[in-house]
Amino acid sequence: MSFHFTHPALGRDVLGHYEVPESIPDYENIDEYMTIRKEAFYPWRDPIDHRRLHIECAQFIARNPSSILIERAEQEDAEAILELALRSTAECEVPPGLESPMELLERIINRDGRYQPANVTPIIHQRALSLSAMLHYQPFAVRCALEEVDRLDEKHAFRSIYDANAAVELGLCSNGVMKVANEVLWTYAMGEEVGDDLRYCERFRHCTGDAAEVGQGIGCYQRFKHCTALWEAHEEYMRVATHVEKSPNRYRCASKNCGVFTMRANTLKQCGGSCPPDVKPSYCSTTCQREDWAQHKLLCQQREDVPHTQRDC
Numbered sequence: 001m002s003f004h005f006t007h008p009a010l011g012r013d014v015l016g017h018y019e020v021p022e023s024i025p026d027y028e029n030i031d032e033y034m035t036i037r038k039e040a041f042y043p044w045r046d047p048i049d050h051r052r053l054h055i056e057c058a059q060f061i062a063r064n065p066s067s068i069l070i071e072r073a074e075q076e077d078a079e080a081i082l083e084l085a086l087r088s089t090a091e092c093e094v095p096p097g098l099e100s101p102m103e104l105l106e107r108i109i110n111r112d113g114r115y116q117p118a119n120v121t122p123i124i125h126q127r128a129l130s131l132s133a134m135l136h137y138q139p140f141a142v143r144c145a146l147e148e149v150d151r152l153d154e155k156h157a158f159r160s161i162y163d164a165n166a167a168v169e170l171g172l173c174s175n176g177v178m179k180v181a182n183e184v185l186w187t188y189a190m191g192e193e194v195g196d197d198l199r200y201c202e203r204f205r206h207c208t209g210d211a212a213e214v215g216q217g218i219g220c221y222q223r224f225k226h227c228t229a230l231w232e233a234h235e236e237y238m239r240v241a242t243h244v245e246k247s248p249n250r251y252r253c254a255s256k257n258c259g260v261f262t263m264r265a266n267t268l269k270q271c272g273g274s275c276p277p278d279v280k281p282s283y284c285s286t287t288c289q290r291e292d293w294a295q296h297k298l299l300c301q302q303r304e305d306v307p308h309t310q311r312d313c
Contacts, residue, residue, distance in 0.1 A: 018258065019257055028092065038175070040134055045173075045240075049258075061093055066084070068080075078107075082105075085104035088101045126170045129167040132163045133177055164180045165227040181231070252268075253268060260284040271289070273300035
């Protein structure tokens with residue numbers, strides 16, 4: 001089976017695909033399940049081997065059928081509840097009659113103290129908040145697209161920002177959380193034009209953590225001033241994403257059968273030959289470099305064996 005992948009930091013396709021063995025079970029919407037898991041559950045800086053992630057996700061679903069997860073969730077097992085929320089979001093192996101993803105996540109986040117979930121580890125809590133931020137943003141985004149929102153007082157937008165900030169404060173800066181911050185910052189401002197950066201609009205600028213106090217008229221927007229963790233993390237994210245977009249070859253393994261994509265340039269090794277910088281490939285391993293050499297040697301003025309590599313620091 002062959003699959004293509006995208007990277008949310010760039011907002012567009014990245015050229016790459018991978019193969020998985022025929023023995024790996026296939027599930028409807030497994031690609032959506034994998035994408036949401038990647039965006040919501042892992043730090044955006046972590047290198048992603050898409051092929052390995054796909055295999056691990058498929059095998060995990062096979063080992064943990066939804067019927068077993070339902071039984072565990074009835075005992076308020078937080079790990080099972082989070083997994084069911086993920087499957088429901090992706091519409092992958094969803095049992096009939098399951099609660100909505102938001103309802104499931106609230107059982108973990110437990111804002112009002114109604115639930116007593118078991119084994120809510122810091123990682124489970126982070127991931128629940130991250131996925132919740134992504135889910136709460138969706139209704140707001142739809143209304144914005146339909147031009148039905150002209151103020152940032154829509155409840156889903158508030159919840160999305162708060163959960164994203166909470167996830168960052170607990171240590172998880174996921175792609176999904178960063179995307180929420182990016183999209184909200186560039187959507188409708190209070191009385192401003194579409195596309196304005198909300199951080200610099202008069203009634204929103206204090207969300208960046210500016211020390212100055214604001215006067216009358218901001219109402220509930222004053223509450224955003226405490227979301228400094230999210231805005232600071234987002235600024236770093238955008239700096240790196242800009243570099244990735246300008247030099248994609250530095251962040252993706254060039255082997256056509258490899259799915260490794262990273263946000264850290266020094267994770268991969270560049271070809272040490274005299275090939276032009278704009279097409280100089282990077283590799284995650286010597287094996288991938290050997291596999292790609294037959295194609296790359298046409299551009300590289302090295303002798304016709306595997307060239308040495310150099311660490312790209």
